[in-house]
Amino acid sequence: MDNPVLDAIFSRRSVREYEDRPVEPALVKKILEAGIWAPSGLNNQPWRFAVVTSPEMISKFEPLTRYSRVIKAAKVLIPVFVDSEAMYHQVKDHQAMGACIENMLLAAHSLGLGAVWLGEILKSESEIRFLLGIDAQYHLMAVLSVGWPTQKNRRSNRKPLDDVILYRDCEL
Numbered sequence: 001m002d003n004p005v006l007d008a009i010f011s012r013r014s015v016r017e018y019e020d021r022p023v024e025p026a027l028v029k030k031i032l033e034a035g036i037w038a039p040s041g042l043n044n045q046p047w048r049f050a051v052v053t054s055p056e057m058i059s060k061f062e063p064l065t066r067y068s069r070v071i072k073a074a075k076v077l078i079p080v081f082v083d084s085e086a087m088y089h090q091v092k093d094h095q096a097m098g099a100c101i102e103n104m105l106l107a108a109h110s111l112g113l114g115a116v117w118l119g120e121i122l123k124s125e126s127e128i129r130f131l132l133g134i135d136a137q138y139h140l141m142a143v144l145s146v147g148w149p150t151q152k153n154r155r156s157n158r159k160p161l162d163d164v165i166l167y168r169d170c171e172l
């Protein structure tokens, strides 16, 4: 069955090594557009973004995470925030943010780019807001690191479906 959406979901991997060549702004824009087309409760669209491409600013993120090696190689960083003033429900707004971020990862993959969702860097939220001059009403949800992937066989694994289905009343 030819199904580009499922193909993208199954073939996307976290990419942490990138080639030394820039990512065109038009591609970054597509990634952001994919993010904002995620579903959100009441369609409140609580996501906000920063786009960081200058090597000087990217390098300022290096000491903020133990994944400095990833940051060092990145051509684009996209810090993703939730706007606390746009929120209406803690759980549902955070779910919407996850949908937004996954849309962005899939969009990057579909464009031939590589990306990884960085969460460990959340410990440096206040430093990141300070670096970018962003107000405390915006809470950091993730930093996406993006670039052209190096040639590398990237593998991942998942638990078998049977281990994660709690109830079923049909054969799958």
Ligand SMILES: Cc1cc2nc3c(=O)[nH]c(=O)nc-3n(C[C@H](O)[C@H](O)[C@H](O)COP(=O)(O)O)c2cc1C
Pocket: 012, 013, 014, 015, 016, 067, 070, 116, 117, 118, 119, 120, 121, 155, 156, 157
């Ligand atoms: C909430 C969250 C936080 C993550 N934080 C990091 C991180 O800080 N550094 C990193 O290298 N990968 C991070 N990842 C990527 C995961 O390690 C990765 O998605 C997982 O190992 C599965 O691999 P795959 O994405 O290639 O399928 C994070 C993913 C999620 C969803």
